[in-house]
Amino acid sequence: METYTLIVLLLAATIRVATPLLLAAIAGLFSERSGVIALGLEGMMLGAAFTSAAVAAVSGSAWLGLVAGIVTAVALALLLAFACVTHRGNQVVAGMAVNIMVAGLGPSLALAWFNLGGQTPQLEGVGQRFLALHWPGAEAARSVPLPGLLYAELLSGHNLLVYFAAALVPISAWVLFRTRFGLRLRAVGENPSAVDTAGISVTRLRYQAVLISGALCGVAGTYLSTAASSGFVRDMTAGKGYLALAALIFGKWKPYPTLGACLLFAFTDALATRLQGVALPLVGVIPVQFILALPYVLTVLLLAGFVGTAVAPKAIGVPYAKEK
Amino acid sequence: MSPPAKLPRWAELGLLPAINLLAALLLSGVIINLIGESPWAALKLMADGAFGSQESVGYTLYYATNFIFTGLAVSVAYHAGLFNIGGDGQAYIGGLGTGLVCLWLGAWPFWAVLPLAVLAGAVFGAAWAFIPAYLQARRGSHIVITTIMFNFIASALMTWLLVNILIKPGQQSPESREFAPNATLPGLHTLLGKIGIPFTSTPLNLAFLFALAAGALVWVLVWRTRWGYALRVAGQNSAAAVYAGIRPSRITIQAMLLSGALAGLLGLNELMGSQHRILLDFPAGAGFVGIAVALMGRNHPVGIFFAAVLFGALMQGGSQLSFDMPRVNRDMVVVIQGLVILFCGALENVFRGPLATLLARFGDRKDAP
Numbered sequence: 296m297e298t299y300t301l302i303v304l305l306l307a308a309t310i311r312v313a314t315p316l317l318l319a320a321i322a323g324l325f326s327e328r329s330g331v332i333a334l335g336l337e338g339m340m341l342g343a344a345f346t347s348a349a350v351a352a353v354s355g356s357a358w359l360g361l362v363a364g365i366v367t368a369v370a371l372a373l374l375l376a377f378a379c380v381t382h383r384g385n386q387v388v389a390g391m392a393v394n395i396m397v398a399g400l401g402p403s404l405a406l407a408w409f410n411l412g413g414q415t416p417q418l419e420g421v422g423q424r425f426l427a428l429h430w431p432g433a434e435a436a437r438s439v440p441l442p443g444l445l446y447a448e449l450l451s452g453h454n455l456l457v458y459f460a461a462a463l464v465p466i467s468a469w470v471l472f473r474t475r476f477g478l479r480l481r482a483v484g485e486n487p488s489a490v491d492t493a494g495i496s497v498t499r500l501r502y503q504a505v506l507i508s509g510a511l512c513g514v515a516g517t518y519l520s521t522a523a524s525s526g527f528v529r530d531m532t533a534g535k536g537y538l539a540l541a542a543l544i545f546g547k548w549k550p551y552p553t554l555g556a557c558l559l560f561a562f563t564d565a566l567a568t569r570l571q572g573v574a575l576p577l578v579g580v581i582p583v584q585f586i587l588a589l590p591y592v593l594t595v596l597l598l599a600g601f602v603g604t605a606v607a608p609k610a611i612g613v614p615y616a617k618e619k
Numbered sequence: 620m621s622p623p624a625k626l627p628r629w630a631e632l633g634l635l636p637a638i639n640l641l642a643a644l645l646l647s648g649v650i651i652n653l654i655g656e657s658p659w660a661a662l663k664l665m666a667d668g669a670f671g672s673q674e675s676v677g678y679t680l681y682y683a684t685n686f687i688f689t690g691l692a693v694s695v696a697y698h699a700g701l702f703n704i705g706g707d708g709q710a711y712i713g714g715l716g717t718g719l720v721c722l723w724l725g726a727w728p729f730w731a732v733l734p735l736a737v738l739a740g741a742v743f744g745a746a747w748a749f750i751p752a753y754l755q756a757r758r759g760s761h762i763v764i765t766t767i768m769f770n771f772i773a774s775a776l777m778t779w780l781l782v783n784i785l786i787k788p789g790q791q792s793p794e795s796r797e798f799a800p801n802a803t804l805p806g807l808h809t810l811l812g813k814i815g816i817p818f819t820s821t822p823l824n825l826a827f828l829f830a831l832a833a834g835a836l837v838w839v840l841v842w843r844t845r846w847g848y849a850l851r852v853a854g855q856n857s858a859a860a861v862y863a864g865i866r867p868s869r870i871t872i873q874a875m876l877l878s879g880a881l882a883g884l885l886g887l888n889e890l891m892g893s894q895h896r897i898l899l900d901f902p903a904g905a906g907f908v909g910i911a912v913a914l915m916g917r918n919h920p921v922g923i924f925f926a927a928v929l930f931g932a933l934m935q936g937g938s939q940l941s942f943d944m945p946r947v948n949r950d951m952v953v954v955i956q957g958l959v960i961l962f963c964g965a966l967e968n969v970f971r972g973p974l975a976t977l978l979a980r981f982g983d984r985k986d987a988p
Contacts, residue, residue: 332763378965387702387763389965391910396957400650402950407654413948529950537767544764582783588775591768595750598760607761 334390337536343516372509668939677821689909706906713883725799744883
């Protein structure tokens with residue numbers, strides 16, 4: 296029973312950690328499927344985390360915060376698209392530039408506006424945060440041994456953005472693989488000149504893809520600062536944008552496998568927290584750093600072709616130049 | 620849209636980077652204005668903080684030393700057509716090599732420790748770059764992604780080493796014990812003092828001269844040797860390289876080894892020259908600044924030197940700024956770095972077209988009889 300509770304709690308923690316990863320990874324999925332490297336996920340998320348917390352603190356509404364977060368991330372996405380698609384700049388450099396710029400800009404503006412040493416004020420008021428929703432009967436069900444706990448901890452008890460992230464997987468799978476827009480988007484990432492020949496604008500499609508990725512990063516960032524914690528702190532994404540990119544690659548640029556990768560990576564994270572200093576039978580204490588490095592090691596192994604194969608969209612990273 | 624416009628060499632190497640830098644600084648000024656401080660006063664404070672006294676010049680060049688190493692690292696990979704984002708991880712692991720030599724061989728004379736420390740830094744850094752390089756060359760794994768992953772792996776590895784193994788017994792913070800005096804680099808003020816030039820004591824040390832030497836070495840290797848020619852051919856057109864009898868996959872590995880080795884030398888300056896111990900996160904993002912430095916310096920050692928000094932000045936001037944302007948913190952330096960990367964790298968084509976048109980019109984008038 297004790298072990299069972301422990302496992303359920305571990306899985307619940309996994310869901311909480313996986314949510315921003317999943318949102319960012321699906322964001323990256325749209326961008327990369329259209330042929331634009333998604334290296335700016337980290338920066339777009341961080342930017343959204345800052346403005347959503349700032350707006351939520353000032354206005355008292357988490358929903359306004361969400362809007363602000365999405366607007367910020369979309370604005371950054373627009374900048375990326377302007378650099379990478381319109382001016383055919385280097386996509387890796389553009390992504391790094393946004394990541395570095397935002398890493399400095401968030402704390403700078405926070406200091407100037409709130410004077411709290413680079414943080415936003417604590418979100419304490421009612422409605423300033425996205426709080427856990429408790430499904431009907433969750434508290435009562437907790438006393439029912441096995442399925443009750445599962446219901447109370449895994450299905451119920453998360454905030455709205457978690458459910459949004461979960462719904463996003465089938466939605467994005469449908470959009471990418473069952474709609475005309477999705478077909479075109481994937482085509483533009485594989486063979487842009489063919490799309491161009493068919494009379495469809497490569498630039499327009501790539502802009503749309505990058506802007507969608509911005510909007511989703513906006514939700515991911517808002518989750519970090521107004522749902523998972525109560526306010527913005529410096530570097531609060533802590534590499535989650537890069538981890539999401541790894542999950543996207545580990546998921547072979549497909550929605551459901553990407554969900555699996557996010558859950559796996561989040562599980563290692565939750566496990567690392569849980570196993571800190573705990574001696575396991577046979578192996579003893581596993582250093583927490585090794586567990587935390589596992590997602591990166593797994594991704595490298597996958598890229599190396601030791602764990603299946605990952606085939607990137609063919610035109611990824613290549614700016615498209617229309618022939619005259 | 621037409622392909623990027625061609626510019627005359629002087630404009631490509633001098634005018635365009637200057638315009639891009641100016642745009643980045645202008646936007647930084649707008650942000651400082653937004654924050655409620657005067658951009659002009661901020662610029663004056665930064666310039667004074669970076670170059671106003673011997674002490675500030677010393678600090679500026681000390682920061683620049685790190686950026687010369689990482690900037691050269693990025694540029695060597697770039698000439699081979701590779702994007703090495705792993706400079707931070709390579710510097711971290713390279714510094715471990717240098718640090719271990721300094722810890723273990725503290726009893727040896729300085730002149731024996733120094734070459735071994737340099738060698739260990741280079742070898743460790745190169746080794747950390749080798750795996751992504753091998754995977755790119757032989758298995759086609761995207762080197763940008765693998766080097767990012769290796770940054771995180773390096774960070775985890777170093778945290779584990781420092782927290783569990785290298786930590787000085789009986790100490791709370793994860794740092795190694797201090798290096799023996801034999802195993803530290805002399806400050807430049809000591810060396811200058813010996814030849815009769817007085818200089819204020821700063822962290823600027825012998826590693827600065829190593830950085831300059833590394834720049835000269837890169838110049839010779841890339842532009843004056845057969846290998847450098849092969850490197851550049853492979854970087855610009857790997858298909859042509861194959862016809863010329865060059866093996867691009869081999870060049871990929873060799874270029875990344877050199878790149879990792881250069882980044883690995885950061886520990887000379889940061890650990891052996893200044894901190895005198897191994898500590899957490901000592902590269903502090905220098906690998907990423909190296910990207911900006913290489914971009915600004917047009918991947919040429921001379922350009923990289925000036926760009927590194929510029930970024931060193933930003934670091935040093937930025938700390939002055941955060942002292943004197945209460946509404947500005949050190950993060951502003953990071954903003955400016957990001958904007959420089961944005962304008963000099965990602966948006967470099969924005970001003971290229973108009974500039975080319977302008978210069979062409981100007982040139983036509985001169986050529987006319």
